[in-house]
Structure formats: structure tokens, C-alpha cells
Amino acid sequence: MTLTEERAKASPVRRLARPAPDARARGSQRFLLVGLSLASVYSLFPVWWLIVAATKDRTGLYQSNGLWFSDWHLWSNLRQVFTYENGIFLRWTANSFLYAGVGSLGGTLLALATGYGLARFDFPGRNLVFACVVGSFLIPIALLTLPLYLLFSKIGLVDTPWAMLIPCLVNPFSVYLAKVYTEATIPFELLEAARIDGAGELRIFVSIVLRMMTTGGATVFLLAFVNTWNAFFLPLTVLRGESNWTLNLGLYNWSGKRAESGIDLTSLVLTGALLSIIPMAIMMIAMRRYWRSGVTLGALK
Amino acid sequence: MIRSLRWKGAVFTVPFQLGFVFLYLLPMGYAVYQSLYRSQSSGLGLGGTTDTFAGLGNYRQGLTDSAFMGSVLRVVLFACVQIPLMLLISLALALCLDALSSRTAGRFRVMLLVPYMIPGVVAAIVWINLYSPDVGPLTPLGKVFGLDWNFFSPSMVWPSIGNLLTWHGIGYNMVIIYSALQGVPRELFEAARLDGASEWRIARSIKIPFVRGALVLTGMLSIIQMLQIFNEPALFRNITPQTVSDSFTPIMIIYNQAFNAGNYHYAAALSVLLALILGVASFLFYRLTSRETD
Structure with missing residues (x-):
């Protein structure tokens, strides 16, 4: 059985069966969302850093904040890579x-x-x-x-x-x-x-x-x-x-x-x-x- | 089925069988054959080398080679820490996703899977630079909290590699566990809720036992990969040759024996030994994890 078939079967049941969210459930829901958001930040920030780093020249790379852009050198970096x-x-x-x-x-x-x-x-x-x-x-x-x-x-x-x-x-x-x-x-x-x-x-x-x-x-x-x-x-x-x-x-x-x-x-x-x-x-x-x-x-x- | 038809069916598999013989069985046989010989320089080393039969000599040498056995032990110890940790995080994330509506879960799943899209070599390059005291953001971040960490120091290099592997692996393992969770009959949860079970209790007593199979599988795949770890330490070695020696992991030793020391016979014996160790480790893991259900 494929995954999509399974999900198609499982989800309507789940939607119907889910009880109305009370305050406690909402609290734990928020807890889950915070946990998942932290995990997503962990998963994504290295990629973000790489994208930012590719736009910097050497001075920018060594001296500016790694998680945000400084001077824009993406094109010259690309030229350098390809030549x-x-x-x-x-x-x-x-x-x-x-x-x-x-x-x-x-x-x-x-x-x-x-x-x-x-x-x-x-x-x-x-x-x-x-x-x-x-x-x-x-x-x-x-x-x-x-x-x-x-x-x-x-x-x-x-x-x-x-x-x-x-x-x-x-x-x-x-x-x-x-x-x-x-x-x-x-x-x-x-x-x-x-x-x-x-x-x-x-x-x-x-x-x-x-x-x-x-x-x-x-x-x-x-x-x-x-x-x-x-x-x-x-x-x-x-x-x-x-x-x-x-x-x-x-x-x-x-x-x-x-x-x-x-x-x-x-x-x-x-x-x-x-x-x-x-x-x-x-x-x-x-x-x-x-x-x-x-x-x-x-x-x- | 008609007899001729059966044979016609076999024809479809012939190209693969031939390929398997030439690309799998023949090389393995050749490795075993090579592992039984030893090259000796004849005379004063002027007349080139001749291969002499050494029996199990290379294996005996391998089993008592402290560099090789040390690297196996190093990797096994590392596996015992990193794999459970990674699977625990993956399981926790899968359980979180399972408790959300499928639309929200889908969004998080895409984000968590981004590292899986990145080739292992590139992932290692990215993390090595994140760790770098010159260009990485983690060293200044540590200073903010009063931590003066050096990710390439001898005591930190395994945690650094472990973090890299965990980052790379949680998304993939989470998806496997999550799809197993989707297969749990939802009626079970309703029944448990009516009986007054908490969500935590449901996760512990219904969901986790249900995804045991997926956990065993992901664990097995991780063990097989871990014993053969090569790329990450090789890239770390590029940066810190003092900390990551050329005998850091079993495959690194095998590679160096073959291509730097030119000792193919010994490298062949070590790779056969590694295959045996891998087989034993997988078998033990399988027995340990399936015993409880018997």
C-alpha cells in the first residue's frame, strides 16, 4: 500500500474523531509547535548561512555577521567559480x-x-x-x-x-x-x-x-x-x-x-x-x- | 506456468545477473584471494615484488593491528551514542508531526527534510565552515554565552561530526517513522482516549510499539552506514590533520593501506574483516531488537 493511499484513508477518520480543542490541548499544541519550530531552525540555518556566505567577498566572510548579508558579491563569486x-x-x-x-x-x-x-x-x-x-x-x-x-x-x-x-x-x-x-x-x-x-x-x-x-x-x-x-x-x-x-x-x-x-x-x-x-x-x-x-x-x- | 515461459522470464534478469557476477561476486572473490597473499620484495628490492601465499597471516595481523581495531572500537562507541540520539530526536519529531493537522505537519516536514537534499560532502563542507573559528558564526555565538569552544579539538571532533550526521539524518529518519505512524489504526486512539489515557500515554503505549519495525530498520541502516563512515572524517582531516589522523575510521585505514602504502593485500584482508564485523553487528542488532517481541 502506498503512503498516499494510507493517508487518504487515515485522515478523514482523524478529522472527524478529533475532539474540540480545550485549553489544555491548545497548550500542548503550542508546545509541539515550539519544538518543531526549533527543529526547523536547526535544519534550515546552515543552508541560510551558506546562501548568505555565497554573497560575500573574503572581507565580508571573515568580518561581518555570518547570518546576515553585507556587501553583495554574489556575481563576482560566481564568476570566480566558473573561471x-x-x-x-x-x-x-x-x-x-x-x-x-x-x-x-x-x-x-x-x-x-x-x-x-x-x-x-x-x-x-x-x-x-x-x-x-x-x-x-x-x-x-x-x-x-x-x-x-x-x-x-x-x-x-x-x-x-x-x-x-x-x-x-x-x-x-x-x-x-x-x-x-x-x-x-x-x-x-x-x-x-x-x-x-x-x-x-x-x-x-x-x-x-x-x-x-x-x-x-x-x-x-x-x-x-x-x-x-x-x-x-x-x-x-x-x-x-x-x-x-x-x-x-x-x-x-x-x-x-x-x-x-x-x-x-x-x-x-x-x-x-x-x-x-x-x-x-x-x-x-x-x-x-x-x-x-x-x-x-x-x-x- | 508453461516451462518455456518461465525461462523467458529468467532472460529479463540475465543482464543484472551478469553485472552482479562481474561487479559484485568477482571483485569480492578477488578481494578474498588477494587477502591470502602478501607481496615481498625479492632479493634486495631491485627485482620488483613477488606475491607469496600468506594464508590467514593478513587477517591475524589485522586482528592484532591496534590502529585498525582501535578505529573499529572508536566508530562503534560513536555509533552507540549518535544513532540512539538521532533516532530519539527523529521519533520525537515524528510524534509531534503526527499530533498536528496534516496541513501543518506537511509544512514542517518539508522544512525538516531540507538537510536530506544536501549531498553529504556539501553538508560536511557547510558544517566545517560553521565550526570554523575564522568564518563560522558558532564561535562568536559561543562567546556571547561565555563558551570558548573549539570544534576541531580532539575532544570535540566526534561531537562535531555527530552533530553533522544528526543534522543530516533526522529528516530522513523522521519521514520513515512518520509514515509508519500513519499506519496506526486511528480507532485505537479513540478507544484509549475514552478509557482516559493521556496523549503522552497513547504515544508511549500505542504509537511507539507500533513503529518499532521502522525504528529497527532505520537503526540497522544507520549502523551499516556508520561502520563505513569515511566522507565526513576525510573532509575534517582536510582542515585539522592533527586531530583527525589518517587511521581515524576503518575505511580510512583501508583506503590508506591500498593507495598510500600500496599494500593491497592487507587492505583486502581488512575490508573482508570489516564486512564480517558489519555482518555480526547487523545480526546482533537484529537479534537484540527482535527478542522482546518473541
């Missing part, structure tokens, strides 16, 4: 989009096919495949990434985009989600009917299953995209040269420069950090219907 080292920041942004976009798209298609196969066909070894999917959640990332680095370096893939894209194609969590979604949205009867009408299995998958799974597919894609965009250990291990880095790696490098060579890139790092949140925020807000169900689905099943 530093011949615009390497744009390159990193493009790389992040490439790895997260293409990798997740391929991974989602593969996961949908696998999830469909696991959910709607009873072939020998099915349980073993599913056990592998769930078991892989427990494998530490280092146990996979280090040998993967060695194997990739043997076939010359290290430090190429493929070293990021190939691992993104096989995502057990996506497969798990795709299986759960298939079970919820594709009825056996429909498949039977299509078969009786003479449709081939591939045709059924492409023109019926994929079409009915748009919502599930979008959720799987979104979560995979966010995961890849946020990845750090894998790119740190398999990408060596600056030109293949992701935004995360680039920002990590910039933020470490002060310790290494004494160059203070603080305002560069902060403006870059703010910029790197924007695609993620747009993505999540635009697709919030999907990811809400995706986030909670993992918990409910």
Missing part, C-alpha cells in the same frame, strides 16, 4: 550530470527488467537472485570498490568515465524497488491477456510493463540519480585526473587546498557548494511525489 582554472567547475558539473544521468538511466532500465522478471516469473534460481540482491545491502563499499579499482586498472578503465558508469548500471537497491513496484502495479491477468492476444514477451515488457511502471521507474531513477550525485568513495578511488572528477571530488579538493598549499579558497568552496545543491534541490522538488513514496517504501515493505 577558476579555466572553468574546471563546469567540467565537474557536466561530469556529475553525465555519471548520474546516464548511469541512472541505464541502471533503471536494467533494474525494471530484472524486477519484472523476479516479480512475475517463477524460474529456477529466482530466490537465489533475490537473496543476492538483499544480501548485497550488507557489503561494505570498500570491499567492492578496492578490488573493482584493481580489476578496472587491469583493463584500462581507471580514470575514464566508464569506471563510474559501469558500476552505476548494476544497482541492487533499484532492483529491489523495481520488484516491489512491479508486484504492486502489474497484474498477472493483464499479462495473460496480452499473451493470449499473441504478444511476445519482449513486446509485453516494452509496451505494457514499462508504460505502466512510469511512476515506479521515475522513483527508481530519482533515487539512483541522487545516490550517484552524492557518491564520494567510488569516484575518489577510480577517478584520478581532475578532468574526470565529479562536483563532490572537486569541492573536496578545493576545501583541502588551504591545508596543502596555504591558498584560501573558502569563498570559492562555499559558492561552489551552494551551486552543487541546486540541481539536487530542483530534482527533488520537481519529483517530490515520487521520492516520498520511494523513501518510505523501503521502510514499509
Whole structure:
């Protein structure tokens, strides 16, 4: 059952059942609101600080009150970010989009096919495949990434985009989600009917299953995209040269420069950090219907 | 189901199976294989290195390596404090949201979820700068209250990282717990209210037991993540290499053994050990939390 269905069922009951608020209830209500407001301030003020910091030059950053604006230097900060080292920041942004976009798209298609196969066909070894999917959640990332680095370096893939894209194609969590979604949205009867009408299995998958799974597919894609965009250990291990880095790696490098060579890139790092949140925020807000169900689905099943 | 059809279904899973073999099973097997060898420089170190079979030697070394075991202990102790604290806050917030009308709750939920939208590396960068005595607002704020805190000192670095992880994690965990709360049958509350139970009593005796499953799940996910913590300490190390050593967490040691010391064999053995520790920790946690319901 999805979250929205549950809420739709629960809320009318709740509204009817709620007793008229007396003074005590109103008092405790106020208490809850104060608690939640404090938690919201805690959640939001670092982001607010980052936005303010991105508008300041170095003097402003070091000398003015961090929680309010001083002189407006956002445009010059942006210019600095985009022109530093011949615009390497744009390159990193493009790389992040490439790895997260293409990798997740391929991974989602593969996961949908696998999830469909696991959910709607009873072939020998099915349980073993599913056990592998769930078991892989427990494998530490280092146990996979280090040998993967060695194997990739043997076939010359290290430090190429493929070293990021190939691992993104096989995502057990996506497969798990795709299986759960298939079970919820594709009825056996429909498949039977299509078969009786003479449709081939591939045709059924492409023109019926994929079409009915748009919502599930979008959720799987979104979560995979966010995961890849946020990845750090894998790119740190398999990408060596600056030109293949992701935004995360680039920002990590910039933020470490002060310790290494004494160059203070603080305002560069902060403006870059703010910029790197924007695609993620747009993505999540635009697709919030999907990811809400995706986030909670993992918990409910 | 017709026999041929079953096999046709299996075909849909073949690409994934192949990928799983090459990207999961093969690397893991390779890591185990590597962990059983040791590279030794032949002669005077001029003729390069040769790999010799070491049996469980690397594992023995890992289990007695005080840096590695120390880092595991450090992370486990940290997990024992940070995870319950974070889940407690998430649970409290979820209960608060559940007691409000769904419109007000929705507004707060969006605000509380903002940190979850921020990539972990960026979150760490933001907090490191908030903590910074030069640019951060927290140091002057402390001075107002007469506190002279240094967030990067050896005794403060774990609380600093803990606060960062809590900030990043409460929204996500709250949503999972909140959606489990939405599944509690509302009639139960009415019955309890008629019997004279207070709201607090209802939360304690009906709601919390009902969301146990969600708490176990979020706890399990947090443990798995925590034992593998790498990004945050790595970024802190950028700023305070004196406080955050390169053997601060297990994965940092593994990374350094592999890429700075060039000792892949030992790094492989340590990552297998870490996988075993992770398995044992998850199993223990699962047993501990499910025992009461039996």
C-alpha cells in the first residue's frame, strides 16, 4: 500500500474523531509547535548561512555577521567559480550530470527488467537472485570498490568515465524497488491477456510493463540519480585526473587546498557548494511525489 | 506456468545477473584471494615484488593491528551514542508531526527534510565552515554565552561530526517513522482516549510499539552506514590533520593501506574483516531488537 493511499484513508477518520480543542490541548499544541519550530531552525540555518556566505567577498566572510548579508558579491563569486582554472567547475558539473544521468538511466532500465522478471516469473534460481540482491545491502563499499579499482586498472578503465558508469548500471537497491513496484502495479491477468492476444514477451515488457511502471521507474531513477550525485568513495578511488572528477571530488579538493598549499579558497568552496545543491534541490522538488513514496517504501515493505 | 515461459522470464534478469557476477561476486572473490597473499620484495628490492601465499597471516595481523581495531572500537562507541540520539530526536519529531493537522505537519516536514537534499560532502563542507573559528558564526555565538569552544579539538571532533550526521539524518529518519505512524489504526486512539489515557500515554503505549519495525530498520541502516563512515572524517582531516589522523575510521585505514602504502593485500584482508564485523553487528542488532517481541 502506498503512503498516499494510507493517508487518504487515515485522515478523514482523524478529522472527524478529533475532539474540540480545550485549553489544555491548545497548550500542548503550542508546545509541539515550539519544538518543531526549533527543529526547523536547526535544519534550515546552515543552508541560510551558506546562501548568505555565497554573497560575500573574503572581507565580508571573515568580518561581518555570518547570518546576515553585507556587501553583495554574489556575481563576482560566481564568476570566480566558473573561471577558476579555466572553468574546471563546469567540467565537474557536466561530469556529475553525465555519471548520474546516464548511469541512472541505464541502471533503471536494467533494474525494471530484472524486477519484472523476479516479480512475475517463477524460474529456477529466482530466490537465489533475490537473496543476492538483499544480501548485497550488507557489503561494505570498500570491499567492492578496492578490488573493482584493481580489476578496472587491469583493463584500462581507471580514470575514464566508464569506471563510474559501469558500476552505476548494476544497482541492487533499484532492483529491489523495481520488484516491489512491479508486484504492486502489474497484474498477472493483464499479462495473460496480452499473451493470449499473441504478444511476445519482449513486446509485453516494452509496451505494457514499462508504460505502466512510469511512476515506479521515475522513483527508481530519482533515487539512483541522487545516490550517484552524492557518491564520494567510488569516484575518489577510480577517478584520478581532475578532468574526470565529479562536483563532490572537486569541492573536496578545493576545501583541502588551504591545508596543502596555504591558498584560501573558502569563498570559492562555499559558492561552489551552494551551486552543487541546486540541481539536487530542483530534482527533488520537481519529483517530490515520487521520492516520498520511494523513501518510505523501503521502510514499509 | 508453461516451462518455456518461465525461462523467458529468467532472460529479463540475465543482464543484472551478469553485472552482479562481474561487479559484485568477482571483485569480492578477488578481494578474498588477494587477502591470502602478501607481496615481498625479492632479493634486495631491485627485482620488483613477488606475491607469496600468506594464508590467514593478513587477517591475524589485522586482528592484532591496534590502529585498525582501535578505529573499529572508536566508530562503534560513536555509533552507540549518535544513532540512539538521532533516532530519539527523529521519533520525537515524528510524534509531534503526527499530533498536528496534516496541513501543518506537511509544512514542517518539508522544512525538516531540507538537510536530506544536501549531498553529504556539501553538508560536511557547510558544517566545517560553521565550526570554523575564522568564518563560522558558532564561535562568536559561543562567546556571547561565555563558551570558548573549539570544534576541531580532539575532544570535540566526534561531537562535531555527530552533530553533522544528526543534522543530516533526522529528516530522513523522521519521514520513515512518520509514515509508519500513519499506519496506526486511528480507532485505537479513540478507544484509549475514552478509557482516559493521556496523549503522552497513547504515544508511549500505542504509537511507539507500533513503529518499532521502522525504528529497527532505520537503526540497522544507520549502523551499516556508520561502520563505513569515511566522507565526513576525510573532509575534517582536510582542515585539522592533527586531530583527525589518517587511521581515524576503518575505511580510512583501508583506503590508506591500498593507495598510500600500496599494500593491497592487507587492505583486502581488512575490508573482508570489516564486512564480517558489519555482518555480526547487523545480526546482533537484529537479534537484540527482535527478542522482546518473541
